[in-house]
Amino acid sequence: MTMQPASFSGGWTGFHVNGDGATANATIADLTSILDTVEVPIVVLRRDLTMAGFNRTAADVLGLLLSDIGRVSRDIPAFAGSPRLEQLCREAITGGVESRVDFRDEDTWFVVRISPYARGSGQVTGAVLTFTDVTAFRASIDQAIYERECTKAILNTVAEPLVVLSADQRIQSGNRAFYTMFGVSRDDTQESSLYELGNGAFDHAPLRRQIRKMLAGSHVFQPIEVDHVVTAQGERTLILDSSPLSFPGHSERRVLVTFQDITARKQAEAAKDLRSEEELRRSEAVLAWGQRLSSTGSFSWKVASGEVRWSEQLYRIYEVEPGTPMTLDVMRARVHPEDLSLLEKTAEQARDGMNDFEWQYRLLMPDRSIKYLHTVAHATRDQDGQPEYIAAVQDVTVRRESEEALAKARSDLATVTRVATLGVLTASIAHEVNQPLSGIITNAGTCLRMLDASPPNLEGARDTARRTIRDGNRASDVIARLRALFRQDELTLESLDLNEVTREVVTLSLSDLRRNRVALQWELAEDLPAVTADRIQLQQVISNLLRNASDAMADVHDRPRHVLIRTEPEDRDRVRVSVRDAGVGVDPQNMKKLLDAFFTTKSDGMGIGLSISRSIIERHHGRLWAEPNDGPGATFSFSIPSDPAMLPDTPPQWGYS
């Protein structure tokens, strides 16, 4: 409203006060003064709606002028735009009805109370209008309405259903999502119980208890997952959460309940669980099949706790009921008796030092069949940092058997070749010797006949005798050539570690020995001096001694077929290699003949091996000998000087013990 000068005071006309004039005037003056101090605009209209008077505040606030007195209200600018006010004033004057009306003067809102004004006689002579400024009040209500609308909009925009419960746990209001979710209208649910919703899904004790506590003042609510809630979209799984709604000065508490639909998440999780379960199951199946196809089992072994876990395939390999707790004892029952000490030793070593290891051993199955296993173990640590072995165990029986069959075939072939070679050699020797022998016999016969003739043909006899001698020499030459054949021409000398040479031979002979069920042990001296010798030839000798030892035990069935191969320094400058068997031994009578060529006690031997061995050792200025053991079997040994070149060129030594 426009500013009015502060000095402007209200204007009053036509007031009549009973009593004498002076007193009345004084009274009127007092009253108008009092009215002027009231901060509420007061306006008085006459019956004809002309302005009768107004107080000072009305002049200030509504911009009334003294000149407005006597004017019809609609002509007064402040009231000009308010026909409703005029109407109500008329009704008050004519009907004596008091009323209220909102009235706006520019930015200021008033509630105008319109009261009929009556003089003492009771006849209504006008209307009194009192203006109460409600601008601030209205603004706050507007604000409240605005806030409420905003909140409503927000709540309705929120996708999550919400509902407010009253103190008696009845539904007061929900947001749009709430009504949509449950497929109900506001009216349907007003004052209904939460526990009737969703086909009674929420009606369970923990939820009731928590909401009751919250209404009683608690601020704590443990979200509750509720399954099988019947909603407009079918059965859902919801998580209910709640928080208290309380207002200062309001004793009534309400609670807000929110519903979070986790059905999709649950389904996804379930699907994922199912999927990962399926994936796990599949990869386990693949692993199991892989293990099965490759005949490879696996196990883990927590060293500290002794906990052992076996794969299904490993149980299958061991032919033990899957799930049987695996202990060393269970393994012991299967491991081949001859490999038991190896098992113990390996287990001990594995326990002592956490190193990767690899070992081969055999199983003796209940049906007496043998399985060959190859184990590769990796030392690692489990989740708790404890030492653990992870191992793969492969059943190499088939491979092993085919290897052995191959080795046997190879060895058989070698034997055949050897025999065939020897056969050819023998035939050739026979041919070479038979030719001169034939000459000798024929000539000798001819010679005899010539001498027996009469007269004796002495000249012819001499010739034939000479030819006999010549043929005898021819035969002798043949034998000399044969000797040369057995002797190799050149020694290829190099500095050798006899232990290494021995190991090489052992490696090459292992499959042969194994096939003949020979258990080989070796004791190789650590301080063995190097020798200057021909590697290949010494290998032939050692190999020959090993084969002899193995052959000597072919018919041994009542005791282990042990062979001990040993290297040791002898004297100061010699090295000895001995091979001790547990075979049939050597008859002392034969001991001496043993090393002669073509002497053999073997049914399938040619008796050449030891002879060749001896000639090789002799060429190394060494000696080869045999001696009976205290127990069963014999020991064949040779010793050679570490450096033959340092020796005087002595004739070969022949030694027999």
Next chain:
Amino acid sequence: MTGNPSLVSVVDDDESVRESLPDLLRLFGFAAEAFSSAEAFLESDVVDETSCLLLDIAMPGMSGPDLQQELKRRRHTIPIVFITAHGDGALRPALLAHGAVECLFKPFSEAALLDAVKTALRRPDYPPAGAT
């Protein structure tokens, strides 16, 4: 034995056989000629006159059995006694089946030699053409 003695030819690459056998054969009363190879025998002029052939099996060039085949081809029916230093008895039945009279393994005795030569000379198809 009357008239010309039967000719026994020896074919062997081994010199001591060629030297010793003819002497012994002559002492037995046969005529004897020695050849160092099958080819030399075939080229000689005694093929038709030979009553018995002492034939080595294994020789450089044409072998004993080769010569046997060649003679058959030329329709010579000389009885053949094989002599061999290869003491392989397995060969004997095959050689006999192919018409050999005998197979002697070196060294053989005088008696075995004489038996074999006599057997050869008694063969029904003996004497060969040209012999008297």
